[in-house]
Amino acid sequence: MKHAQTILIADDDANICELVRLYLEKEGFETVVCFNGEKALEIYRSGGIDLAVLDIMMPKADGVTVCREIRKDSKMPIIMLTAKGETFDKVLCFELGADDYVVKPFEGKELVARVKAVLRRSAMTEKEDEEKVVSYENITINLTNYELILGGESIDIPPKELELLYYLASHPNRVFTREQLLEDVWGFDYFGDSRTVDVHVKRLREKIEGYDEKWQLKTVWSVGYKFEVK
DSSP states (O other), X not given: OOOOOEEEEEOSOHHHHHHXXXXXXXXXXXXXXXXXXXXXHHHHHHSOOSEEEEESSOSSSOHHHHXXXXXXXXXXXXXXXXXXXXSOOHXXXXXXXXXXXXXXXXXXXXXXXXXXXXXXXXXXXXXXXSXXXXXXXXXXXXXXXXXXXXXXXXXXXXXXXXXXXXHHHTSTTOOEEHHHHIIIIXXXXXXXXXXXXXXXXXXXXXXXXXXXXXXXXXXXXXXXXXXXXX
């Protein structure tokens, strides 16, 4: 069962907190409510919060201060609430490190939609930030650092060759046609012919063959190529 995400709601207006809480919980979120910035930071530091909705004007510590403190050690999504007429715009919002802002008065459904959108973007960013590394015995292909390690030694390799090797090794024993590899590794905007793939595979073989018998870059005749793992 998927764990419900928890939203911190911090606003000194109890009516707004209650409105936001009801809308978010109706959509399956869990909520934690507080009425000042000092308490908001205390709740954040206790852990378990997936997104914070922060009012700009709060006692003890305003939303700007809370946002800055959170950003010192976390990329947790933050949505700022601002009253109409307050000097607060998108530029300041992003300079603070907030992900979005909503102007009061607002519709509960609008805020819920913003929360969902920010959480989706955050999840995608986290996925992109994950280190892209594939390892088998005597070979490590690191696409984050663009490094190929064979038998414990770093090997010089052109970026596109490494990208091709990483792609194949990420899908062990799966056969790809030359056209698929051109589309997925070189991109839709590449108009080269399939011999480009053959040349890169030939160069890769010259670099990686003979390091281990448990894997190899293999040609599947009349189809394409695969990274075979025994």
